[in-house]
Amino acid sequence: MISEIDRYASxxxxxxxxxxxxxxxxxxxxxxxxxxxxxxxxxxxxxxxxIILVCISKIPFSFVLSRMKLVFIFVLPFFIIIPFTLxxxxxxxxxxGMVTVSxxxxxxxxxxxxxxxxxxxxxxxxxxxxxxxRMDITIKALEGLHLPNKxxxxxxxxxxxxxxxxxxxxxxxxxxxxxxFKKRGDLYTLTTMSKAIAMLFVKSYERADRVFYAMRxxxxxxxxxxxxxxxAGRQDWVNAAFVVGFALLLQVAATSDTFSATGGF
Amino acid sequence: xxxxxxATAIRVSDLNYTYPDGTVALEHVSFxxxxxxxxxxxxxxxxxKSTLLLHLNGIxxxxxxxGAVEILGETVDPKKVHEMPxxxxxxxxxxxxxxxxxxxxxxxxxxxxxLGVEKVDVKQRVKDSLERVGLAGYENRVSHHxxxxxxxxxxxxxxxxxxxxxxAMDEPTANLDPKxxxxxxxxxxxxxxxxxxxxIITHDVNAIPxxxxxxxxxxxxxxxxxxxxxxFSDTETLLAAGLEVPTIMQFFEVLQxxxxxxxxxxxxxxxxVSNLTQTIENGDGHIHLHIHEHTHIEVDLARSKYQHHHHxxxxxxxxSGPGTGAAH
Numbered sequence: 210m211i212s213e214i215d216r217y218a219s220x221x222x223x224x225x226x227x228x229x230x231x232x233x234x235x236x237x238x239x240x241x242x243x244x245x246x247x248x249x250x251x252x253x254x255x256x257x258x259x260i261i262l263v264c265i266s267k268i269p270f271s272f273v274l275s276r277m278k279l280v281f282i283f284v285l286p287f288f289i290i291i292p293f294t295l296x297x298x299x300x301x302x303x304x305x306g307m308v309t310v311s312x313x314x315x316x317x318x319x320x321x322x323x324x325x326x327x328x329x330x331x332x333x334x335x336x337x338x339x340x341x342x343r344m345d346i347t348i349k350a351l352e353g354l355h356l357p358n359k360x361x362x363x364x365x366x367x368x369x370x371x372x373x374x375x376x377x378x379x380x381x382x383x384x385x386x387x388x389x390f391k392k393r394g395d396l397y398t399l400t401t402m403s404k405a406i407a408m409l410f411v412k413s414y415e416r417a418d419r420v421f422y423a424m425r426x427x428x429x430x431x432x433x434x435x436x437x438x439x440x441a442g443r444q445d446w447v448n449a450a451f452v453v454g455f456a457l458l459l460q461v462a463a464t465s466d467t468f469s470a471t472g473g474f
Numbered sequence: 475x476x477x478x479x480x481a482t483a484i485r486v487s488d489l490n491y492t493y494p495d496g497t498v499a500l501e502h503v504s505f506x507x508x509x510x511x512x513x514x515x516x517x518x519x520x521x522x523k524s525t526l527l528l529h530l531n532g533i534x535x536x537x538x539x540x541g542a543v544e545i546l547g548e549t550v551d552p553k554k555v556h557e558m559p560x561x562x563x564x565x566x567x568x569x570x571x572x573x574x575x576x577x578x579x580x581x582x583x584x585x586x587x588x589l590g591v592e593k594v595d596v597k598q599r600v601k602d603s604l605e606r607v608g609l610a611g612y613e614n615r616v617s618h619h620x621x622x623x624x625x626x627x628x629x630x631x632x633x634x635x636x637x638x639x640x641x642a643m644d645e646p647t648a649n650l651d652p653k654x655x656x657x658x659x660x661x662x663x664x665x666x667x668x669x670x671x672x673x674i675i676t677h678d679v680n681a682i683p684x685x686x687x688x689x690x691x692x693x694x695x696x697x698x699x700x701x702x703x704x705x706f707s708d709t710e711t712l713l714a715a716g717l718e719v720p721t722i723m724q725f726f727e728v729l730q731x732x733x734x735x736x737x738x739x740x741x742x743x744x745x746x747v748s749n750l751t752q753t754i755e756n757g758d759g760h761i762h763l764h765i766h767e768h769t770h771i772e773v774d775l776a777r778s779k780y781q782h783h784h785h786x787x788x789x790x791x792x793x794s795g796p797g798t799g800a801a802h
Contacts, residue, residue: 345576345616369574372618419571422533426564427632428588430556435580436587436596 214276214336217268218343224266225341228445229350235452236262236338240331242456248468249323251459256326258455259333266337273336277329284328291321344368349437358432365433370420374413381405483509483640483671484530484562485544491525491536499525501695509639512672514686514702516679518716521693523675524567527642530673531558546639559585563633567644567675569625573617578604578628581617585636596635603635604628607661623654630661640671647678659684679706680720683741691715706741709779716782722746724780731772732763 218225224232243255263273292314301311339347348368352361385405392398462468484507491500499522507513517523528534529543535552543550545561563585566572575581582600591599604612607627612620620628626646633641646662647655655678662685666672674685682689682702689705691698691712698711706712706719718724726739726746735753740746753761 343616345580348576365576366574369576369618373570416571419566419568420574422528423564423566423572424574424584425533425555426531426559426566427585427636428556428559429584430588433575433584434587435575435577436583436593436600437580 214340215342215344215347217266217272217340218346220267220341222265222267222341223448224262224337226444227341227448228439228441229342229346230353230439231441231445231449232341233338233347233350233354235449235456236334238453239456240334240338242459243330243334244327246327246459246463247323248463249319249326251463251468252323252326252330255459256330256333259330259337262337262452263333266341268336268340273333276336277332280328280332281325284325287321287324288318291324292317346437349435350439352435353437353439362433366420370413370416373416374409377412378405378409381409481508482544483507483511483546484673486526486529487542487544489526489529489542490538491522491529491534492538498694500529503692503695505690505696505699507671507673509671510669511688512666512686513674514682514689515673515675515692516677516682516689516715516717517692517697521715523692524644526692527564527644527673527675530640530642531555531562531564556588559633559636559638560589561638562640562642563636563638565629565633565641565643565646567648569622569629570618572629572632573620573625576616577613578609578615578617578620579613581628581632582613582635585632589636599635599637603631606634606664607631608657621654623650623657626650626654626658627661640673641665642673642675644675645677646674647676647681655681677717679718680722680742683720683745691717702741703738707739713780713782718780718782724776727776727779728773729763731769731776732765733769734761734763 239255239258243252243259246252246255263270295311295314295317300313301309303310342350345365345368348361348365351364352358382405385401390401392402484505486506487504489500489503492498503522503526515523515526525534529539530545530550532543532550532552532555535550541549545558548561550558573581575584579600582603583596586596586599600613601610604610607630609624609627609631612624612628617625617628630643630646643662647658650658659681662672662674666685672685676682676685686702689698689700689702690696691705693715697715698705698708700708706723709719712719720741722743722745723739723741726734726736726749730736730739735756736749738749740749750761
């Protein structure tokens with residue numbers, strides 16, 4: 210099943226009340242700022258800010274963590290790859306069997322931690338960024354931010370039809386199962402699944418045709434407009450100033466000598 | 475309806491279409507539909523009904539179809555498809571194809587915005603259209619969370635908001651539960667009574683007497699075209715096209731076998747009620763049914779007349795020599 214990131218969009222919190230256009234731009238700036246950092250302490254501070262934002266948004270941490278699991282599994286290997294592929298070990302401290310401990314090695318563990326934390330922070334920030342309003346509102350906010358119309362249409366259609374495709378695949382899957390198909394690790398499973406997926410592509414292609422016909426029948430001539438109107442108030446600007454200010458502060462701090470680049474990389 | 479300068483809503487003259495793979499979909503299709511008429515388009519699966527519908531606003535077109543379709547007196551120009559919704563709105567069979575925007579109000583507003591209607595008016599049209607299909611207050615609903623019946627009605631609202639003169643629908647009552655089907659028929663009846671020109675593709679023969687004054691049978695070409703009664707009386711053509719007549723009509727034919735006096739078979743429940751009332755009044759408060767020696771044969775004949783497998787068997791009997799069926 211497609212997990213719905215906007216499951217908690219109906220909660221009431223300062224972040225939910227924040228004009229989605231401002232929220233998108235501000236938190237996106239913060240994500241960028243954290244990703245550009247090269248100092249572990251500052252990344253930790255960024256992570257704390259992400260946790261605070263999630264707290265304010267009232268989105269349950271269990272929900273956030275369960276969605277972050279996959280990202281964590283993906284970035285975890287850095288802890289192994291970076292320290293154990295170090296060629297220039299520098300000053301060595303001890304030898305434990307096949308493993309050599311060195312200062313440079315410890316630094317590289319810190320470096321790996323920084324990369325992992327950065328990734329996790331960026332993903333965590335996505336929840337207050339787009340998990341606090343319904344996806345359709347977020348898409349309209351993109352339209353309100355004057356993103357290229359074609360891009361907005363792509364987002365909108367992806368969101369609209371991903372559920373339809375998901376259902377369609379689920380039906381295919383059930384049809385396979387009900388006729389005795391079992392997923393195994395063999396070639397037969399692989400060919401069957403790839404045929405099913407290929408059929409899904411063909412079906413999507415045909416559906417795309419029909420949707421396009423429907424759009425043309427309703428006078429579509431290239432652009433999509435909606436009636437939604439956003440009204441920004443003072444609080445929206447204050448929130449934006451706060452988050453963007455913090456993002457900039459992180460960058461200013463990164464240039465000072467107190468927070469030098471972690472690991473000397 | 476205003477006294478029409480051009481009384482013809484749809485004129486199709488010698489329309490041909492072949493799919494890119496070479497399959498012939500439409501062959502020499504010609505018919506005319508007057509303004510305010512309500513026409514049911516019936517035909518077996520793969521008869522080209524949906525293909526015909528897509529030709530009406532120029533979405534599908536080919537060299538062979540050039541100039542073959544006229545809507546409200548103007549030839550359909552495939553380059554001006556986006557201007558057609560003012561004249562003709564098409565409701566597709568699968569509402570998921572029609573509801574492509576994030577929110578229902580966006581879908582309903584989509585057409586009028588494209589037609590350049592003022593924002594204030596668009597809002598009003600969205601409200602009115604949703605109200606007319608019984609979805610008042612559904613503006614901010616997400617379409618993929620609606621039920622099947624709601625989706626069907628929402629798809630109609632997205633067309634109503636463009637206020638077209640003609641509305642063409644592809645199987646509006648298919649795949650609906652009885653209540654949703656009844657609601658949908660009611661909406662279509664209202665549109666009909668408002669004088670909209672309707673062209674409705676359907677397999678739902680029991681709904682046709684309520685919805686349409688006229689039936690066109692399409693099987694790659696126009697096989698039959700006439701009033702609902704005329705077409706339903708032509709059993710041979712209907713069966714050849716793989717279709718059937720309303721259940722009520724079949725039932726009254728069975729009643730005839732039991733001696734019920736009935737010259738004109740009723741097509742709908744309404745017709746049946748008035749027919750029965752009339753007969754009872756003529757019979758001094760009674761209707762008289764009886765069973766005599768030939769009754770069961772006549773009943774069998776009446777029943778087998780509309781059944782496809784019986785029909786096939788009967789045709790074989792006729793071809794293979796004198797049968798035992800016609801005993802009177």
